[in-house]
Each structure stands twice: as structure tokens, then as C-alpha cells.
Amino acid sequence: MDVPLLLSGLRVLDLTRNLPGPFATRLLADLGATIVKVEPPEGDPARPLAALFEALNHGKECRTVDFRSSADLDRLRAWVQEADVLLDSFRPGVLQGLGLDAATLHALNPRLVMVSITGYGQHGPWAQKAGHDLNFMALSGVLDQMRAPTGELALSNVQWGDLAGGSAMACIAVLAAVFEMQRTGQGRHLDVSMVHGLHAQLVMPRATGAMLAPLLGRRPGAGEDLLNGVLPCYNLYATQDRRHLAVGALELKFWKAACEVFDRPDWVQRHWQRGQLPGSPDCAELRAEVAQLVASQPLAVWSERFAQADACVTPVLMLEEAQAHPLFVGGAHPQPWAEITG
Numbered sequence: 001m002d003v004p005l006l007l008s009g010l011r012v013l014d015l016t017r018n019l020p021g022p023f024a025t026r027l028l029a030d031l032g033a034t035i036v037k038v039e040p041p042e043g044d045p046a047r048p049l050a051a052l053f054e055a056l057n058h059g060k061e062c063r064t065v066d067f068r069s070s071a072d073l074d075r076l077r078a079w080v081q082e083a084d085v086l087l088d089s090f091r092p093g094v095l096q097g098l099g100l101d102a103a104t105l106h107a108l109n110p111r112l113v114m115v116s117i118t119g120y121g122q123h124g125p126w127a128q129k130a131g132h133d134l135n136f137m138a139l140s141g142v143l144d145q146m147r148a149p150t151g152e153l154a155l156s157n158v159q160w161g162d163l164a165g166g167s168a169m170a171c172i173a174v175l176a177a178v179f180e181m182q183r184t185g186q187g188r189h190l191d192v193s194m195v196h197g198l199h200a201q202l203v204m205p206r207a208t209g210a211m212l213a214p215l216l217g218r219r220p221g222a223g224e225d226l227l228n229g230v231l232p233c234y235n236l237y238a239t240q241d242r243r244h245l246a247v248g249a250l251e252l253k254f255w256k257a258a259c260e261v262f263d264r265p266d267w268v269q270r271h272w273q274r275g276q277l278p279g280s281p282d283c284a285e286l287r288a289e290v291a292q293l294v295a296s297q298p299l300a301v302w303s304e305r306f307a308q309a310d311a312c313v314t315p316v317l318m319l320e321e322a323q324a325h326p327l328f329v330g331g332a333h334p335q336p337w338a339e340i341t342g
Contacts, residue, residue, distance in 0.1 A: 004339045005032030010178065012036070013079055014060070016089040017044045019133075019159060020117050020166030020194065022056040025087060027171050030335050035060040036083075038076065040067060067098055076100070081109050084181075085174055089117045092127045102189035113177040114189040117166050121193035131195075136161030140198035145205050149223030165197030212278060220279075230278045232286040233258070233271060236316065243299035247290070248312040257311035262293060 010033040014025040022037070022044070029035045037044075037060040046053045063079075066072045077100070080086060086105065088095060095101050095116070105112055119136060120126035137143040137160060146154045173190045181187050208226040209219045216224065223229035229236075233249045249255040252273040259267045270276050270286050277283065294302065299315050306313045322328060 003030055003032075003335050003337060008032035010034065010085065011083045012085040012087060012174075013038060013076075013083045014087050016087055016117060018046055018089070018162075019052075019056070020162040021087055021089045021170065022046070023163060023167040024117070024170040024174070025060070026056050027167065027335075028085075028174065029059055031337075033085075036079065037062045038065050038079075039063070040065065073098060073100070077105070077108060080105050080112060083109065083112060084178065085113045085115070087115050087117070087170065087174070091130075092116075092118060092122045106187060110186055111181050112187040113174060113181055114187065115170050115173045115177070115192060116189070117170050117192045117194065119193070120195050122191045126195075133159040133161040133194075136165055136195045136198055140165070140195045141202055142198045145202065145228065147222035147228070149229040151222045161194050161198050164201060165194040166192060169194075169197040215277065215279060224279060226278060230283065231272060232283060232290050235287065235290070237291050237294035239297060239299040239302060240295055241298040241300075244316040245294050245299065245302050246314050246316050247294075248314070250312070254310070254312045257309050258306075258313050261305050261309050261311060261313070262290075264293070 007028055010028070012025055012028055012033050012035045014021060014035050014037045016022055016025070017039075025033070025035045025037070037057055039062060041064055044053065044057075046056065065076050080100075088100075102114055105114065116122070118127070119131035120129060131139075134143075134155070137146075137156070140161070142160065143153060146156060148154065170192045173192050177188055177190055204227065205225060212220045212225065212230075220226075220228075220230070227234055227250075231250070233247065233255045235247050237245045237247060239245055247258060249258040252268075252271050255271050256268050259265055267286065267289075268274075270282060272278060272283075276286075302313075303315045317325065
């Protein structure tokens with residue numbers, strides 16, 4: 001299904017490189033915005049990764065600017081006069097040093113919305129430090145929440161700091177500032193700190209950790225929190241063929257449906273909404289029982305048995321399996337949004 005071009009007519013100058021900014025403008029482009037990607041003479045560092053560069057930048061107009069050339073900077077300022085949005089990912093102070101600060105650019109185009117994606121914000125002792133996704137994950141507290149029940153950290157192959165803390169937050173900032181500009185006629189300059197964007201998303205572990213702390217006498221650790229492994233109804237279980245089944249039957253109604261497929265009606269009442277305390281001996285025993293049952297069959301068997309059940313139980317798919325799944329086939333660049341018609 002075609003994505004509605006809701007941002008048609010929005011003109012964006014994209015000075016960003018690598019992943020966070022280009023993915024943000026990829027999302028804006030998919031919604032109809034016109035993106036002019038501005039690169040230095042040596043090109044975006046992502047260019048050698050041809051598949052990544054294409055995924056991020058297809059359909060964008062690419063222009064080259066030598067940021068050390070006053071003539072090229074003058075050309076860039078001329079482009080600013082025709083733009084609605086300017087996105088950058090320079091360290092704090094670089095725009096000012098180039099003569100591209102908000103005061104200068106708003107004198108040329110008062111309606112310009114400027115969004116700067118940074119690692120650690122514009123101010124403070126961390127503002128000038130370099131960082132990558134792994135660092136933002138580590139410092140925000142998010143990486144600590146991605147431990148296996150054994151306590152081992154997982155090195156995610158999805159860059160949540162860049163994408164969730166950076167790209168998504170930058171899109172929100174752009175759209176909010178454009179909305180305000182349409183009402184007031186005045187643009188503004190917003191910073192998006194990736195480490196703070198990640199930290200803001202710790203809402204669940206902060207809440208559940210505070211809830212469980214009185215039971216444990218401390219904050220829960222790996223495998224002890226409500227959604228990281230303590231509940232039998234919300235867990236990952238290894239199958240006979242060393243694959244995994246994702247049991248997400250958090251609510252009692254879904255747990256009942258799962259128990260029907262498992263053919264274990266005696267498990268229904270052993271649920272946190274029926275008084276089973278997280279971390280209790282019965283909770284641990286039930287986890288072991290579910291694990292033993294799931295391990296008795298290969299993933300294909302469980303996938304077939306749960307295919308028609310409304311139980312929030314799904315196979316853990318490998319990347320190539322996900323790409324071939326009916327949810328994703330048929331679109332070269334699938335997006336999360338589509339127009340609802342009829």
C-alpha cells in the first residue's frame with residue numbers, strides 16, 4: 001500500500017551523516033518531504049556501505065559542499081532561504097564556527113526549523129565528547145536493561161540509541177517545530193540528545209523496578225523484573241531444535257489461551273493476576289515447567305499450534321525468515337504507517 005505523502009511540500013536540508021540523521025530524513029522523505037542531502041567532498045562516511053547508504057538515502061537529492069570554502073558556505077546559506085527545515089549532527093559549536101548558527105540563518109529565513117542531533121546535548125561536560133550508539137546505550141542505562149537472565153549483556157545489532165534515541169526523537173522535534181512555525185511564522189533551533197532520548201524510554205523498568213523493590217529488598221536485576229524474565233507468562237523459551245518461542249501472554253486472557261494450546265489447564269490460575277508473586281518459588285517452578293514443555297518440540301511445531309491462537313505467542317524469527325514473512329513481503333521499503341481506507 002502506498003504511503004500517504006502527508007509532508008509533501010516540506011523542504012529539508014540534511015547536513016547529517018552516518019545513521020541517526022539520515023534515517024530521520026528517510027522517514028520524512030517516505031512521508032513526502034523533499035530532502036536535499038548535503039555532503040562534504042569526501043562524501044557521507046556511510047557511502048562505502050552501499051546497501052546501507054541506498055536504504056537511507058534513496059530518493060534524496062545529493063549535493064556537495066566543502067565546509068572549508070566560504071563560497072560553498074554562501075551557497076548553502078542561499079539554499080537555507082528556500083528550506084523549511086535544516087537538520088545537522090555536528091558537535092555543539094560547529095554550526096556557529098561555520099557561520100550557520102540559528103541567529104545567522106533565522107536572519108535569512110525566520111521560518112526555518114533547525115534540529116541538531118547530538119550525543120549528549122548542547123551543554124555540560126559531555127557535550128563535546130564523541131560517542132556511538134553503544135556509548136549512548138551504555139550511559140543511558142538502557143544497555144544494562146538488555147541483560148540475559150544469567151546477567152550477560154547483549155550487544156544489540158539494532159542501533160537503538162541512533163534510531164530510537166536519535167532518529168525518532170528528531171522526527172518528533174521537526175514535526176512539532178514545523179507545527180509551531182505554521183502557527184507563529186517563527187522557526188526555532190532544537191537539540192536532540194541521543195543519550196537523553198534513550199534515557200527517557202526507561203519508563204517501564206523505572207516503574208516496575210520501584211514496584212518490585214519492596215519484595216526483593218533491592219531493585220530487580222537481570223531476570224528479576226516484570227518484563228525481563230521473572231514471569232512464566234512473559235518469557236523466552238528454548239525449543240527442541242535450539243530455536244526460541246516468545247511467550248508474551250502477559251494478561252490472564254492471553255495466558256488462558258496459551259494454556260489451552262499447551263494443553264495445561266492447570267497452569268491458568270498460576271498467573272500474576274491471580275496472585276502468583278513475581279519471584280516466588282511457584283513462579284520459578286512454573287517457568288521451569290513451561291521451559292521443559294517447550295523444549296519437547298521443535299519451533300515449527302509450536303509455530304503451527306499457536307498460528308490460530310490469540311495468545312501473544314510467536315516464534316523468534318531470524319532476519320531472513322522475518323523478511324519472508326507475510327507481514328513484510330511485497331514492499332521493498334516497508335514503513336509502519338499506511339492510510340486506513342474504507
